Amino acid sequence: AIIKCAGANFTSITSCLDRAGATHELTTNPSVIRQASHVILPGVGSAEFGMWQLREYGLDKVIPTLTQPVLGVCLGMQILGEYSEEGDVACLGIIPIQTLKIKGKPDLIVPHMGWDNVLTKRHDPLFDGITSDDDFYFVHGYAMELQDPYTLAVCDYGLPLTAAVQKDNFRGVQFHPEKSGAVGAKLIENFLRISS
Numbered sequence: 769a770i771i772k773c774a775g776a777n778f779t780s781i782t783s784c785l786d787r788a789g790a791t792h793e794l795t796t797n798p799s800v801i802r803q804a805s806h807v808i809l810p811g812v813g814s815a816e817f818g819m820w821q822l823r824e825y826g827l828d829k830v831i832p833t834l835t836q837p838v839l840g841v842c843l844g845m846q847i848l849g850e851y852s853e854e855g856d857v858a859c860l861g862i863i864p865i866q867t868l869k870i871k872g873k874p875d876l877i878v879p880h881m882g883w884d885n886v887l888t889k890r891h892d893p894l895f896d897g898i899t900s901d902d903d904f905y906f907v908h909g910y911a912m913e914l915q916d917p918y919t920l921a922v923c924d925y926g927l928p929l930t931a932a933v934q935k936d937n938f939r940g941v942q943f944h945p946e947k948s949g950a951v952g953a954k955l956i957e958n959f960l961r962i963s964s
Contacts, residue, residue, distance in 0.1 A: 769804035770794045771831075771844075773811075773821040780946040781810050781841070788957050796825040805836055806960055810946075811843025815867065815910070816855025818847050832862050837962045838938045839894075845933060845940025846912060854910045863935045865912045865919075876926045879909035886921040886931040886943070894932070894939055895921065896958050902951040904931075904943035911942065 770781055772794045785792045793800055801807055809831065811818050822828045831838070840848045847859045852867040859867070872878040883903040888895050906923065912930040914922065920939070921932035933940045939959070945952035 769801045769807045771801065771807065771809045771822075771827065772796050773809075773818065773825065773827065777812055777946075778810065780944070781808060784946040784953060784956050787953060788960060790960055796827065798826060798830045801827070801830060802834065806962075807831075807834060807836060807838045808841065808959075809838065809844035809847065810841045811845075811847060813843060814855050815843060815846055815852035815859060816857045818843050819855075819857050819859060822847070822860075828860060832860055835937060837959065839959050840938070840940035841946070842908060842942060842944055845942055846910060848933070848938055848940050849912055852910065862938050863912075863918050863933050863940070865915045865930070865933065867910050867912050870909055870911050870925075870929070871927075873926065879907060880911075880923075880925050880929065881907045884923045884925065884931075884943075886923050888921045888932075889916075889919060892920055892932075892934055892939070893962050894934070894941075894955060894958050897954055898951060898958075904941075904945065904948040904952060904955075906931075906943045908942055912940075 846867040920934040923931040945955045
């Protein structure tokens with residue numbers, strides 16, 4: 769199930785799943801989401817708008833109760849956290865990390881936009897067959913704080929940024945795997961192989 773909220777570019781996600789041979793449905797139906805083998809929460813735009821949409825469909829109550837593998841993408845990852853400085857909004861509270869504005873420096877352009885590699889802090893099947901030489905596509909001006917044990921991977925953008933998080937069956941990536949070519953497709957395939 770792909771959750772149809774948070775103003776995402778759903779075409780890229782569905783095309784990526786088509787290439788992986790995965791049957792999928794774009795939905796806001798709680799019953800469909802609960803019954804899906806895997807759930808993707810994509811997102812583009814502001815946390816405030818994304819959370820408003822989830823509340824409109826009652827999905828703010830549904831998503832935290834899911835027990836199957838869930839993957840938040842970009843804003844979808846940030847919404848899994850407890851709070852976002854973007855719009856000063858409470859989020860789903862699944863992963864106890866706050867999302868804060870990236871603090872720019874004279875040599876650091878914000879938003880962080882473009883290709884960067886990620887360094888995993890521990891093993892997780894989401895990154896099987898992916899190395900620190902592989903680049904993913906990022907576009908974001910806010911980032912989750914670094915916090916063990918939930919920060920799964922980091923990106924060095926003149927300062928370390930959380931690139932991926934994990935808690936129980938919930939995972940999130942700050943980058944866009946659906947726009948990251950072959951390595952992004954590999955990550956999506958890895959996600960679809962995760963069973964719990």
